[in-house]
Amino acid sequence: MRKKSVTVIGLGPMGRAMATAFLDSGHPVTVWNRTRSRADGLVAKGAVLADDPAGAVSAGEIVVLxxxxxxxxxxxxxPATGALTGKTxxxxxxxxxxxxxEAAAWAAGHGAYYLTGGVQAAPDGIGKEESFTFYSGPKSVFESSREVLEVLTRTDYRGEDPGLAALYYQLQLGVFWTASVAFLHALAVADAHGIKAAELVPYLSDTMATMPDFFGFYGPRIDAGEHPGDVDRLSMGVVSVDHVVRTSEDVGVDASLVAAVLAVFERGIAAGHAEDSFTSLIETFRKPGS
Ligand code: NDP
Incomplete structure (x- = not known):
């Protein structure tokens, strides 16, 4: 069966991995990148390097950015909007x-079909069964592009609103980055006691492995708007977080991250949630001024 032609614009580590995956699966691939030398390896594998963005857009039935x-x-x-009409x-x-x-409206204004994607994989996860990407935008556009996009990762279509894929992506990253910085903070405190990462990482990993059960337990309660203090109470939590802050300060490690967590707990207490679960803190996020 004829494979659709694909253009990849942007050849950082991610774009290069994507162009490679399309080439490996037999798609005709055109590429363009501001720094042209980044295309060298792909051209050696059979990609065509377009002279300019308009040429790159014209060459592909599907244009991946x-x-x-x-x-x-x-x-x-x-400067290449004239080439966008009819392109995906x-x-x-x-x-x-x-x-x-905004981008979806801009693209539609130039006659293009448009999908947003949020890739949940590192470049070395492109082309791997375990990787997936959030998509959103017109369902018909997603369906007609799906087979090509599944060369990259599995697909998870979130809905017509073009903002949804970006939203799901940012929600994952918000958890990822705060947890990653908490990881570094814990290692800095441990190091101040002469404990190396290699010794601590297995224990931190065990803690993180409990999170799915934790989310699974509290998620339905949060959806129901119920924050009973039957399992945990904010008054207990605030003391616990204060211990974490002081453990950091006692060894001269920057406690700003955990102090920010403590401030959220204290706002919850001030709002009258001392006897409720820590999940009641979601109300303090919803009312940042209170
Ligand atoms: P890079 O930052 O390494 O590459 C970005 C690309 O954007 C390069 O091709 C760069 O061109 C181009 N670029 C940036 N600014 C301009 C500009 N003003 N004009 C023209 N070209 C520009 O990113 P990655 O390849 O790592 O990632 C690409 C996207 O994928 C990002 O949005 C990232 O958030 C997302 N992503 C990345 C993951 C990863 O692990 N890398 C994981 C999941 C998502 P040039 O080469 O000339 O600098």
């Missing part, structure tokens, strides 16, 4: 949901 952010897309495609743009660059919605 893998750029630092959406501003890079406007910088590249702004799949923007796999990360940015905010609002930026994704």
């Amino acid at each position: 893998s750029l630092t952010d959406y501003d890079a897309m406007y910088a590249i495609l702004g 743009l799949v923007n796999l660059s990360s940015d905010t949901p609002d930026k994704a919605r």
Whole structure:
């Protein structure tokens, strides 16, 4: 069966991995990148390096963007809007949901079909069965592009709103980055006691492995708007977090991350939730001024 032609614009580690996956699966691939030398390895494998963005867009039935952010897309495609009519743009660059919605309207205004994607994999996960990508935008556009996109990762279509894929992506990253910085903070405190990462990592990993059960238990209660203090109470939690802050301060390690967590707990107490579960803190997030 004829394979659709694909263009990949943006050849950082992610874009190069994507272009390689398309080449390996037999798609005709055109690439373009601001720094042209990044295309060398792909051209050696059979990709065509377009002279300019308009040529790159014209060459592909599906145009995949893998750029630092959406501003890079406007910088590249702004001068090439004449080539967009009838093309399917799949923007796999990360940015905010609002930026994704604006971009979808911009692309539609130039006659293009548009999907947003949020890739849940590192470059070495491209082409691997365990990897997936959130997509959103018109269902018909997703369905007609799906087979090509599944060359990269499995797909998880979230809905018509083009902001949804970006939203799901950012929600994962919010948890990922705060947990990753908490990881570094714990290692700094441990190091101040002469304990190396290699010794602590197995224990931190065990703690993280409990999180799915934790989320699974509290999620339905949060959806129901119920925060009973039958399992945990905020008054207990605030003392516990204070111990974490002081353990950090006692060895001169920057406690700003855990102090921020303590401040959220204290706001919950001030709002009258001392006898409720820590999940009541979701109300303090919803009312940041209170
Ligand atoms: P890089 O930052 O390494 O590459 C970004 C690409 O954007 C490069 O091709 C760069 O061109 C181009 N670019 C940036 N700004 C401009 C501009 N103003 N004009 C023209 N081109 C520009 O990113 P990655 O390849 O690592 O990632 C790409 C996207 O995928 C990002 O949005 C990232 O958040 C997302 N992602 C990345 C993951 C990862 O692990 N790497 C994981 C999941 C998602 P040049 O080469 O000339 O600098």
